[in-house]
Amino acid sequence: MRRSVLMAFVCMLIALTTNSRMAAADPAPSSHIVLGHSTVPLNGPWRFQVGDDHRWSSPDFDDSSWETVDLTPAPGAHDGDVGLPGYVPGWSRRGHAGYTGYAWYRMKVSVDSDTDTPLALAGPTLVDSTYQLYVDGKLLGGPGLFTGTVAFMSRR
Numbered sequence: 001m002r003r004s005v006l007m008a009f010v011c012m013l014i015a016l017t018t019n020s021r022m023a024a025a026d027p028a029p030s031s032h033i034v035l036g037h038s039t040v041p042l043n044g045p046w047r048f049q050v051g052d053d054h055r056w057s058s059p060d061f062d063d064s065s066w067e068t069v070d071l072t073p074a075p076g077a078h079d080g081d082v083g084l085p086g087y088v089p090g091w092s093r094r095g096h097a098g099y100t101g102y103a104w105y106r107m108k109v110s111v112d113s114d115t116d117t118p119l120a121l122a123g124p125t126l127v128d129s130t131y132q133l134y135v136d137g138k139l140l141g142g143p144g145l146f147t148g149t150v151a152f153m154s155r156r
């Protein structure tokens with residue numbers, strides 16, 4: 001029995017020594033997190049239609065007959081040209097091979113936030129030609145110029 005008590009005391013001593021060494025170690029690094037600011041990729045589902053009709057910018061337009069596309073990049077995806085990450089094949093690989101011209105992408109997005117919280121929109125970076133961005137039927141802008149046949153993009 002004395003041996004058991006001695007072994008228990010030794011185990012307790014080892015545990016206390018180990019814990020005191022652990023307590024003396026440097027604390028874990030900390031991170032600062034600000035809640036309320038975030039970036040959310042809008043990969044889909046999107047409604048998609050080739051062609052161009054300005055009425056399609058209306059928030060009340062019924063796009064239920066349009067194709068539905070998911071623009072989520074595959075893990076590790078990159079373009080074959082310069083290797084940019086997050087590449088998603090365009091409409092030519094989605095049933096519209098050989099089509100050159102305008103096309104519309106539409107999505108409904110609801111944003112819940114305080115009225116004082118600013119909203120920033122980041123457009124897609126890998127677009128062939130240019131696009132325009134509409135919100136609630138109003139043109140917000142877009143990069144490039146619309147001359148000739150180019151891609152046309154809309155979010156509502």
